[in-house]
Amino acid sequence: MEDPLRTPGHPDQKYWVNRGAFRLPMHLFLHFVIIMVLKGLLIACANYLLRVNAGECGGPKLNPVYEDEKSTDGEKLQLHAEIQRLTELLHNITTDSRCQLCPKTWHRYKGHCYFISAGLEEDRKWVESVEYCAEHNASLAVFQHEAEMEFILSLLSRFEEMPFLWLGLTDAQVEGVWAWQDGTLLQNHRFIKVQWDSEHRDCADLRGDGSVFASDCMSYSPWLCKKPMVPPEF
Numbered sequence: 001m002e003d004p005l006r007t008p009g010h011p012d013q014k015y016w017v018n019r020g021a022f023r024l025p026m027h028l029f030l031h032f033v034i035i036m037v038l039k040g041l042l043i044a045c046a047n048y049l050l051r052v053n054a055g056e057c058g059g060p061k062l063n064p065v066y067e068d069e070k071s072t073d074g075e076k077l078q079l080h081a082e083i084q085r086l087t088e089l090l091h092n093i094t095t096d097s098r099c100q101l102c103p104k105t106w107h108r109y110k111g112h113c114y115f116i117s118a119g120l121e122e123d124r125k126w127v128e129s130v131e132y133c134a135e136h137n138a139s140l141a142v143f144q145h146e147a148e149m150e151f152i153l154s155l156l157s158r159f160e161e162m163p164f165l166w167l168g169l170t171d172a173q174v175e176g177v178w179a180w181q182d183g184t185l186l187q188n189h190r191f192i193k194v195q196w197d198s199e200h201r202d203c204a205d206l207r208g209d210g211s212v213f214a215s216d217c218m219s220y221s222p223w224l225c226k227k228p229m230v231p232p233e234f
């Protein structure tokens, strides 16, 4: 029996698709075509997104950029918070007297604090100067090395008139034998030579040009105290 759908001119033939052995109702064929087209579009879109995500096509990397920006913003916030914390800490340190390595009006140099009385205190005799320094847990200055003296001279250069400063140096025990207050003999320090020494000049003072002169201990003069820096206590 002849298949009517294969018969040319049959009214139902237009609803069928015939390609050789392939034969399918028209509506199913159209569904198949639409599904294939949609599938192709989905694959194309997926490939495009993957390529964009991989940084191809001249586009940005979506997730990495998002993560980088997110990470950068997070780091900025952390840094900002850290800066604020350190700023507050620095402020607290500098305004907390416990954290000052040297008292106010004292000068700091390589582990020690120095006090120049000129302009701050009335001039005193040598012994009175010793007492002042002792009251502040210090002593009249004993120089350990030349650089230390150079530092003090740089401070003296700021004064309009160079003051004479009592040092912790005397030959009151043995005339002509100058010794620092810590017992060190001056002869061990070649960078200082006491000038104008005599029997009634037993206390040394430092001049602005770096010279050291023997003076009458009963004279009134500014003085130089020195003490070690004290670590802050909490």
Ligand SMILES: [Ca+2]
Pocket: 171, 175, 176, 197, 198, 199, 200, 201, 202, 203, 214
């Ligand atoms: Ca003397």
